[in-house]
Amino acid sequence: MSTTLSAPPLGLLLGDIVRRHRPQKKEGTVPGNIPFLATVPFDRFGIAVATTSGEVFSSGDANVPFSIQSISKVFTLAMALQGSRSARLWSRVLREPSGTAFNSLVQLEAEHGIPRNPFINAGALVVTDHLMEETPDAATQLLQFLTKQAGAEEGTASHGPSIDEAAAAGELAGSSRNLALAHFLKDFGNLTQPAESVVENYVRQCSIMMSCVQLAKAGLFLANDGQGTSGRVLSPSEAKRIGSIMLTCGMYDAAGEFAYRVGLPGKSGVGGGILVIVPGQCAICVWSPRLDAKGNSLAGTAALADLSDRTGWSVF
Numbered sequence: 001m002s003t004t005l006s007a008p009p010l011g012l013l014l015g016d017i018v019r020r021h022r023p024q025k026k027e028g029t030v031p032g033n034i035p036f037l038a039t040v041p042f043d044r045f046g047i048a049v050a051t052t053s054g055e056v057f058s059s060g061d062a063n064v065p066f067s068i069q070s071i072s073k074v075f076t077l078a079m080a081l082q083g084s085r086s087a088r089l090w091s092r093v094l095r096e097p098s099g100t101a102f103n104s105l106v107q108l109e110a111e112h113g114i115p116r117n118p119f120i121n122a123g124a125l126v127v128t129d130h131l132m133e134e135t136p137d138a139a140t141q142l143l144q145f146l147t148k149q150a151g152a153e154e155g156t157a158s159h160g161p162s163i164d165e166a167a168a169a170g171e172l173a174g175s176s177r178n179l180a181l182a183h184f185l186k187d188f189g190n191l192t193q194p195a196e197s198v199v200e201n202y203v204r205q206c207s208i209m210m211s212c213v214q215l216a217k218a219g220l221f222l223a224n225d226g227q228g229t230s231g232r233v234l235s236p237s238e239a240k241r242i243g244s245i246m247l248t249c250g251m252y253d254a255a256g257e258f259a260y261r262v263g264l265p266g267k268s269g270v271g272g273g274i275l276v277i278v279p280g281q282c283a284i285c286v287w288s289p290r291l292d293a294k295g296n297s298l299a300g301t302a303a304l305a306d307l308s309d310r311t312g313w314s315v316f
């Protein structure tokens, strides 16, 4: 893949992306079931690029922590694939795009409790259950993984990733749908832990606060053949496979549209973040809180489409 990084250089280009795409008015929505997300100013916008050569470029609110929400699903999958039990995981969750909303119940019932992929809520609940079989507090395990990969400052923990427990409690109070998914999974024999514990742990994973810079650094191993900022995370084959699932399933029922507009594997969260990888080159994280009808960042998607067009970064 060639990079057509003609002028301006990346730092200036990111500044221009922020100027063009930072929302001027309150378009789009925020999810109704997560009270914390309604408190975030609509005009927050940040972008960061972590390169495989070890550089980090950023602009806008790139150091402001935000709620990673479903971006957590990429990292819990990576953690699950690190273990020796991954074959068992793949008997419990498929790798096909769902074509349905991330929290849909219908498909799960029709398909007998086997979620289409690990990036919809049902699939992520299965991944969490899988992790909890060995480590009951999978959310804290995830936090430690992310802190290490983000290269967060040792000894200055307050600046590293953290779980917003109040936001998690607020989301848990509105988690009827995720509880319904978990109970469906349980009923079909595809959950080993209690449904309530799995949902609680999952919601705490989603409530991890990180900045664009930290997420880009934490996701770098996916663009770098499994090699993270502090050692190997996955084999090159496993890293490639996660990238493939991001491309086909990372944006839920907007995966096709995102592939068309951006042409890169990505994973979004309803906190407004999107993590994207350019294999062999860099990981990119963009954040803007207001969402489109499919739950993906409106301005974030537009910014990535623009960045891809202007740099030539694409897997196609």
Ligand code: GLN
Residues within 6 Å of the ligand: 068, 069, 070, 071, 102, 103, 121, 171, 178, 203, 206, 268, 269, 270, 271, 295
């Ligand atoms: N915590 C959110 C939920 O379960 C995550 C969804 C998302 O980011 N798409 O509804």
